Amino acid sequence: MAAAPIIVWFRQDLRLHDHAALAAAVAAGAPVVPVYVFDEESPGKWMPGAASRWWLHESLKSLDTSLRKRGSHLVLARGPAPAVLADLARETGARAIYWSRGYEPWAVRLERALYRTLEGVGVRCRRFSGSLLFEPEDIKSGVGEPYKVFTPFYKACLNAAQSVQLHKAIGSMPRVPDRIESDALESWELQPKNPDWAGGISAAWTPGEAGANARLDALAGGLLKGYRTNRDLPGIDGTSRLSPHLHFGEISPRQVWNAVVNAADAKGGSLDADSESFLRELIWREFSHHLLFHWMHFPEKPFRHEFTRFPWDNDPRLLAAWQQGRTGYPIIDAGMRELWTTGWMHNRVRMIVASFLVKHLLIPWQDGARWFWDTLVDADLANNSASWQWVAGCGADAAPYFRIFNPVLQGKKFDPDGLYVKAWVPELAKMPLARIHDPWKAKAQILEKARVKIGETYPAPIVALDAGRKRALEAYEVLKEPAD
DNA sequence: TTTTGAGTTGTTCGA
């Protein structure tokens, strides 16, 4: 008699390489049922936004193709995961289910519910790690508490880091048992139709494990050179662009870590400044996930409690102008339009637009986080929440309240050739470089020559920078008053 | 327990 099948429940780990749960299932020698469950009913779950749904569709398609090349395929099912998986176990006679651990609050609750449901009917649950380099339980301060400051967290991670053995690539896969029902991916309607607005996104990205590995190869193969400086320049291809691939688990952070360390080794030993700078970013991702794991209200509530009485302004017209990239500040508008078109925004520009929304417009960081959640292909609850809270000053680190980005200065500093602005704000393409970041200051003659009419072809600034800065500083003063 | 050092990413102003 054949061994009972093992279900491998895919989640944010849509890859075949370095996949502990899949490797263990294949090694067990039983039939393997790979399944993805589209679960819209988990309590507290942040449902993927529009851009993320587009990516999910592509990534599932890609995973299915990879599985088929190995003699298997992906089973698709819709509904609450515990019920769906219990049904599938009954249907297939599976006696075990393996999965990669999740860290978001709703995911933690879901896994507990799943244990109860499945162990109750005699299906063994095995949970594996794979989405993080370090488990939240393993990185603790000297007194056993989770870290609240990045730098000590970073050092603790470096101390804990050791060469990790990656799980072997899966060669061929056991056949999926016959007669298992599967949804058609199209029936989930993850991608837009009428209109299909995803053209810019699909032109910019290659979702799936192969696309992720190609990007990592580019990184290890040369993109890292100059990374520490280049990563701040939105006009050039200087960042890894691995974020959506990491979010969907098309590549594991351990694969990324190893590739970077090995590339540095090959060039003769110790980590250079560029590689170290990149690995720091990877540890920031870890830090965000640890914070979310330990403080489950992180996505909605300010980490620093006094911020609940921050005097936000909440002007919907200003929020709309920001969302549409019509603020009158070129670097901001370029960023918001890059986001809308490609589902991604350069990291430096994310900071600038976020600071502008929260400080110059006094709009709650949660509104910005929601917009990013819907429009980013790399939207990740941990990273998004931690980053917005950091910019707002209510996050884990006490960022000085007076750190208010000036979009004109930031533009001149990090987009010195105006390449980024010209790429995304074409109506300013003819502006001379000297005024590309503050076109409203240009003389009438210059504007005319560049065919720019402020307030007509390009918006006038929606707030004055000095007044906005002053208003923000006054708002932060409120926090210093003693609490009620 | 107490003390000490330190904390991603900045801007403005005046010399």
Next chain:
DNA sequence: GTCGAACAACTCAAA
């Protein structure tokens, strides 16, 4: 144009 100081005080982490 460049440079240093001021912009607050507080919490965290480790010795």
